[in-house]
Amino acid sequence: MNRVYVNSIGMVTPKGHSIMEIVNSLIFEKKMTSSEENYLIKDYSLEYKNLNFCANLGVNAADQVMIKHEINRDTQRNNFGTFVGTAYGGFTDTQYHQTSALINEGPLGVSPGLSIHSGFHLTGDIIAIKNKFEGPNITFTSGENSSGLAFMEAFDQIKYQNLEGAIVVGTEFIDKFISEGYKLINNQNVEILSSGAGSVFLSNQQNNLFNIEVVTIQFVSNFGKIGSYSSQTYKSISSAILKALKDSNINKQDIDIVISMLGPTPTEEIHFLKGMKMSLGKEFKKPVIYPKKILGDMLGANFIIGAIIGAEVLLSNKVMLAEIGDLKNVLIVSSDSFGNVVCTILQKGAEK
Amino acid sequence: MIKIKRESNIQEVAVTGIGIVSSIGFNTEDFFLNLCEGKEGTNLISGFDTSQYRRKIAAQILGPLPNKKWANYNRVNQMLLSAVEEALIDSGLNIESSSPISLSFGTMIGGVSELEDIVFNDKNFQLNNYVDKLKYYPINAPVDILANEFNLKGGLKSTVMTACASGTTALGVGFNWIRYKRADIVICGGYDIFRPLTHLGLSSLRIISPDKVRPFDLNRKGILIGEGAGVIILESVEHAMMRKAKTYTNVLGYGSSCDANDLAHPDGDGMQVSMEKAILESGLSLRDINYINAHGTGTLQNDLAEARAITKIFNKEGIFPYVSSIKGAIGHTIGAAGAIEAIATILSIYHSKIPPNLNVKQQDDNCKINLVKNKYIKKDIKAALSNSFGFGGNNASIIFGGLNE
Structure with a gap:
């Protein structure tokens, strides 16, 4: 079996497109005020402006990673895979355009180009083409766990020696339809949604910049109720943490910091805290970061954003403004409301 | 041939249950009987005004769906739930006492087209009049509903999309979960419904046939959009033996690749890689593979590229496995295709019977494969390979074979 290492990270978010900008946002807790603020991310590359916004964001995040991570040109490209997670994949926007065209112009109005570009898998396709990655190219469309499942699949493929390396991307573009839909379902503006994308490069090789290993990733689904929280949510969180440990x-005492990708709403935070208390005990007093409070809820991209922030925290030894000594293990938890949870542990300083 | 290092500490995987809803049968027995008898599930498009459509044929499921108890759900959920129920009964699994059951499914559309249909039909459409439909809109919602209806807890749960390879990819994901000991039982498969925008979008690309699907025929003119759900229960051989389960066959290998060169024009190289990966993982020799259930869409480019890829792997070794595509019978069921075609492959092994490639008048000379033309053949099959390829250059191949004794 191979060990799996993080080699490079990249992000595109409403709070900036460099790790430093985003960490500064977290440090100074620049909370956003509304979803609208986060629909349109500014000042990022429009090289891919012909793609839908979701793919555009995802490919930009992947570019950040690939600029930093050189792959030997002699390496067999079918040993590298592309794994993407997205809940809506920019589909709502193309669906709106195609539906409107059909209603207003009839069948001839349906665009061939948009038909090819409407698939959720477009982000992965473009990344694979751009980098000539001829290994698996899989898009996970599993709601808020999408990028977690993409990360898990890449981890397994490298661990079990099917691949040497993989790019993992989580991307989401929040348009007016998704925003309106969430408001209607929740009957109030409780969800602060945000567009954004994150990317990591996983490999069976350590590199000099990132001495970070993915030591485990676990998924638990104790299904509760469709569309709402139940006791199964925190039970799943607890089970996933225990499985990961x-x-x-x-040991739970060796977890130095926890990143919770739940938390913009009080309900989410309560479920997370209950799940954490059940698994790590009341006495667990290590710091917890809630990036969604600052960056917003990026749905399918949430997990990967958590993993990136976890890696950055390990590298910088900083939690918000405080330097808290040499951090070794970070626990990252991501969940949807139904009780589907992904949980990973990143470790710094693994011996080769 | 590419090289893969095989990990030895893995679980073997068996197929212990199957279920299907298709345009030629609402259960696996009818489906396979009709498939081998050459029945076609294609027809004039029903339920939509096609007066302005350039192409008016599809492979829809006509008439009411088999099970009324899920009538409150949208059509795609009903199809999926029916197929899962059949597979669970077939497997003899006791959900309460078995290991946690995981779910891995592939789809292109899921239930997202239900709102489209409403928009087409309601001239005063307002989203807030359809709030109850919104929670079924996300593409992964059918899998959540499935977990809820059958009370499946504790396992993994995923929805994938790799275009027309989605169903096979979902099987591959589930297969790997068992091999890598993340799960003992995975309900896998694919589902999709006929959707006017899919039909019209592909029609605008000039790849919808005016009448029939003729895979590998000289005069092939394209695909017909189908619909359905295919469900396969994968189980670790150890778990299946422990509960003395009936076993159809085993899953021996899975491979996937990406062309990484063009979104819509395959050259066959990526297809070859995915087949070679699956063969290598299976540990079989090429001679062990007696049948290939081809993706065989009936488009000029796909069939040519796939035939070339098969030829490059097998023919140069003097081996000519039987090949057939079942899309002449059920059309292209998009996200369900890989799962339904895997079921046809499994049943081919189980019944020693290879379903025919329909509508062949003159095989394309450029497709030098051993095509099973128009009539089924009886044949004991040691191992069989099922291919799925999709837009974006997404390729997936899976190999079944070897009975669990």
Whole structure:
């Protein structure tokens, strides 16, 4: 079996497009005020402006990673895969245009170009083409766990020696339809949604910049109710954390920091805290970061954003403004309301 | 041939249940019987005004769906739930006492087209009049509904989309979960419904046939959009033996690749890689593979590229496995295609019977494959390979074979 390492990270968010900008936002808790603020991300490359916004964001995030991460040109490209997670994949926007065209112009109005570009898988296709990655190219469309499942699949493929490396991307573009839909379902503006994308490069090789290993990733689904929180949500969170600790053989006292990709709403935070208390105990007092409070809810991209922030925290030894010594293990938890949870542990300083 | 290092500490995987809803049968028995008898599930498009459509044929499921108890759900959910129920009964699994059951499904459309249909039909459409439909809109909603209806807890749950390879990719994801000991039982498959925008979009690309689907025929003119759900229960051989389950066959290998060169024009190289990866993982020799269930869409480019890829792998070794595509019978069921075609492959092994490639008058000379033309053949099959390829250059291949004794 291979060990799996993080080699490079990249992000495109409403709070900036460099790790430093985003960490500064977290440090100074520049909370956003409304979803609208986050629909349109500014000042990022429009090289891919012909793609839908979701793919555009995802490819931009992947570019950040690939600029930093050189792959030997002699390497067999079918040993590298592309794994993408997105809940809506920019589909709502193209669906709106195609539906309107059909209603207003009849069948001839349906665009061939948009038909090819409407698939959720467009982000992965473009990334694979751009980097000539001829290994698997899989897009996970599993709601808020999408990028978590993409990360897990890439991890397994590298761990079990099917691949040497993989790019993992989470991307989401929040348009007016998604925003309106969430407001209607929740009957109030409780969700602060945000467009954004994150990307990591995973590899069986350590590199000099990133001495970070992915020691485990676990998924638990104790299904509760469709579209609402139930006791199963926090039970799943607890089970996932315990599974991750068991699989990695890490004691709960050795977790230095927790990144919760729940938290913009009080309900989410309550479920997370309950789940954490059930698994790590009341006595667990290590810092917890809630990036969604600052960056917004990026749905399918949430997990990867958490993983990127986890990696950055390990590298910088900083939690918000405080330097808190040498951090070794970070626990990252992401969940949807139904009780589907992805949980990973990143570790710094792994021996080769 | 590419090289893969095989990990030895893995679980073997068996097929212990199957279920289907298709345009030629609402259960696996009818489906396979009709498939081998050459029945075609194609027809004039029903339920939509096609007066302005350039192409008016599809492979829809006509008439009411088999099970009324899920009538409150939208059509795609009903199809999926029916197929899952059949597969669960077939497997003899006791949900309460078995290991946690995981779910891995592929789809292109899911239930997202239900709102489209409403928009087409309601001239005063306002989203807030359809709030109850919104929670079924996300593409992963059918899998959540499935978990809810059958009370499936504790396992993994995923929805993938790799265009027309989605169904096979979902099987591959589930297969790997068992092999890598993340799960003992995974309900896998694919589902999709006929959607006017899919039909019209592909029609605008000039790849919808005016009448029939003729894979690998000289005069092939394109695809017909189908619909359906295919469900396969994968189980670790150890778990299946422990509960003395009936086993159809085993999953021996899975491979996937990306062309990484063009969104819509395959050259066959990526297809070859995905087949070679699956063969290598299976540990089989080329001679062990007696049948290939081809993606065989009936388009000029796909069939040519796929035939070339098969030829490059097999023919140069003097091996000519039987090949057929079942899309002449059920059309292209998009996200369901890989799963339904995998079921046809599994049943081919189980019944020693290879379904025919329909509507062949003159095989394309450029497709030098051993095509099973128009009539089924009886044949004991040691192992069989099922291919799925999609837009974006997404390729997936899976190999079944070997009975669990």
